Amino acid sequence: MKHVTRAGYFGPVSILSIAIALACVSPRVVSAATSTLACDDMMKTAFKPDANTTVLFVKEVKKGDPYPNPTKEQRNFPSRPARFAADLCWVKLLVEPGVPGPAEAPSTSRGIGIEVWLPERNAWNHRVHVLGGGGWDNGTNEAVLDKMSGGNGNLPAARLAAEEGAVTSTTDSGQQSVGASFAMNPDRTVNVAGWRDWVYRSLYEQAIKTKALAAAYYGASPRYSYFEGGSGGGRQALHIAQNLPEQYDGILSVRAAVSWAGTIGQLYPALVVLRDLDGKSLSREQLEAVSARAVAACDTVGGKHLGFILDNRPCRFDPTRDVATLCLSDGGTNDTQACLTPRQALAMNKIWYGLTIDGSVPDPAVDNGWDAARTGARIWYGYPRGGYIRSLENDLTWPEQKGPGGDLIALALGDPKLGTSDFRNATGKGEDGWKNMTYAELAGAFEAFRAMQAVTQSEPSEHEDLTRLKLSGTKFLQVTGMHDSSAWVQGHTEYYDRVMAKMGGPASVQAYYKMYVLPGLAHGYFSGSANADANPPVPENGRLYGALVDWVEKGISPDSMVFTSPGLDSESSVYKIFPRPKGPAMSLPVCAYPTVATYVSGDIFKAQSYKCR
Numbered sequence: 001m002k003h004v005t006r007a008g009y010f011g012p013v014s015i016l017s018i019a020i021a022l023a024c025v026s027p028r029v030v031s032a033a034t035s036t037l038a039c040d041d042m043m044k045t046a047f048k049p050d051a052n053t054t055v056l057f058v059k060e061v062k063k064g065d066p067y068p069n070p071t072k073e074q075r076n077f078p079s080r081p082a083r084f085a086a087d088l089c090w091v092k093l094l095v096e097p098g099v100p101g102p103a104e105a106p107s108t109s110r111g112i113g114i115e116v117w118l119p120e121r122n123a124w125n126h127r128v129h130v131l132g133g134g135g136w137d138n139g140t141n142e143a144v145l146d147k148m149s150g151g152n153g154n155l156p157a158a159r160l161a162a163e164e165g166a167v168t169s170t171t172d173s174g175q176q177s178v179g180a181s182f183a184m185n186p187d188r189t190v191n192v193a194g195w196r197d198w199v200y201r202s203l204y205e206q207a208i209k210t211k212a213l214a215a216a217y218y219g220a221s222p223r224y225s226y227f228e229g230g231s232g233g234g235r236q237a238l239h240i241a242q243n244l245p246e247q248y249d250g251i252l253s254v255r256a257a258v259s260w261a262g263t264i265g266q267l268y269p270a271l272v273v274l275r276d277l278d279g280k281s282l283s284r285e286q287l288e289a290v291s292a293r294a295v296a297a298c299d300t301v302g303g304k305h306l307g308f309i310l311d312n313r314p315c316r317f318d319p320t321r322d323v324a325t326l327c328l329s330d331g332g333t334n335d336t337q338a339c340l341t342p343r344q345a346l347a348m349n350k351i352w353y354g355l356t357i358d359g360s361v362p363d364p365a366v367d368n369g370w371d372a373a374r375t376g377a378r379i380w381y382g383y384p385r386g387g388y389i390r391s392l393e394n395d396l397t398w399p400e401q402k403g404p405g406g407d408l409i410a411l412a413l414g415d416p417k418l419g420t421s422d423f424r425n426a427t428g429k430g431e432d433g434w435k436n437m438t439y440a441e442l443a444g445a446f447e448a449f450r451a452m453q454a455v456t457q458s459e460p461s462e463h464e465d466l467t468r469l470k471l472s473g474t475k476f477l478q479v480t481g482m483h484d485s486s487a488w489v490q491g492h493t494e495y496y497d498r499v500m501a502k503m504g505g506p507a508s509v510q511a512y513y514k515m516y517v518l519p520g521l522a523h524g525y526f527s528g529s530a531n532a533d534a535n536p537p538v539p540e541n542g543r544l545y546g547a548l549v550d551w552v553e554k555g556i557s558p559d560s561m562v563f564t565s566p567g568l569d570s571e572s573s574v575y576k577i578f579p580r581p582k583g584p585a586m587s588l589p590v591c592a593y594p595t596v597a598t599y600v601s602g603d604i605f606k607a608q609s610y611k612c613r
Helices: 006-010 015-025 072-076 157-164 179-183 192-218 232-243 261-265 268-276 284-298 342-353 395-400 405-413 439-456 467-472 489-503 543-554
Strands: 053-061 088-095 112-119 127-131 167-171 224-230 250-254 475-481 513-518 562-564 587-589 597-599 610-612
Touching: 088 157, 088 192, 112 157, 112 192, 127 157, 127 192, 157 167, 167 192, 179 192, 179 405, 192 224, 192 232, 192 439, 224 232, 224 543, 232 250, 232 467, 232 475, 250 543, 261 405, 261 439, 268 342, 268 439, 284 342, 405 439, 475 489, 475 543, 489 513, 587 610
Parallel strands: 127 167, 127 224, 224 250, 250 475, 475 513
Antiparallel strands: 053 088, 088 112, 112 167, 562 587, 597 610
């Protein structure tokens, strides 16, 4: 292969073609090393896989040593140990070149930071378990040598390495700024080099360097290599499935941000509040009440209320016609502070339907947001009915929305003022200018960002051809919650539908790529139902990764999974933070999309009462 110069990344050569060329050079398994490395400063000179890679830091940590800094796990679960559970070798790598520019510019990068955790030699299980990052995944591996990076969700990479015995790693994706600002150059043009590192090159380097370091440290290649990512890391998993499947034996994408353009669509609820409700959001009580009414209207299974909606597709709850929702003064029967005016009820239908070019919404009896694809006036999907809609980012102050959508608008239109107050550029800071947009302008920004993908290749939902994944022999497992408030489920199902259409239908695709939609669950895999007492089944920590390992190494299909509601003492349960639901615990089979758990007969809270159909 001809050497690809850095200038080539800025030219007409596509990022995808570079990905294919580079990935085909490196096999899935690194050749065995002839000698082993020591966990000391000599590694800085001994490990030199290429001219661009530098070992910044090496430290041996001992079982029982305190973590050098709090992790996300400690912030969310203060009672969990903050000490290393085993002896580990802690290594930080820097892969150059970075992205040049002014010292203070967010688009300036020193290179790609990678942090690796290596178990003791006799504790290694001969696996590499690479982790993705959440959100923008920026700056998690600063060159501050005593700072420990994050991991996947609430589980630090160091904890996984200690408990599993696998080599784990994380990356900062080549960006050391905060948020989306890195993607805009000081002159407001798109930072193509930064996007390239964030979207693809960091994932390539993470895979190659993690396996190379493991082989050098242990004197043997890993037998199996896995990638696991949630939220933004789930997006990374999709990129890997599309562009780097040869580097892994198994890929796990959890609650993925399938469409970044979709996060612009998620500004639509805020715009509905601004345009239709004069900027006055519904109160917490109103949001909870109308959403709970939707649950009560659509959660009946076997003549009983399940507490959460099993399948949103047939749900046609319409608050504009529900007298128990409408205020007494507007012809309804609700005389509480939680009642809705007809104007507010219509706004809820818009939020549940999704972004349109003109703010229109059809009668839910005709199209409830699940009946038709994105055609005509509709640009993106809406929040599923019956969800815990307060968990929408900053929903109680929707006009103060801080999600990534506004910053993506700033990038797509080249105007930092359109971004949130966190967005900064040499020519100006974000001023939440997107709030002044009309419905048509928001839809236009959505399409402008999609058009930008021709340059940045950062939208995984645009690439449904998974031929390389199919030919690689790699297994790909994708899981999302039905009521995920940060990555709306229709984006996932639309993508999988297009993959099936492209790749020969469900029977063909499911030989290597399975997707599971989990009823009633939100982004963090806790109850996403507006019914506070709902107690849907939840996958325990490690269960999904374990299912992927069994699929790869034992040929056991994930279709055999059954999930149960978490117990009060469950280590995996986020109910140690959130109030524990009072509803009955239940079990449910996990069904590969496009099938869903369908009630047949018996106890509605028992898995044996359902079939995947």
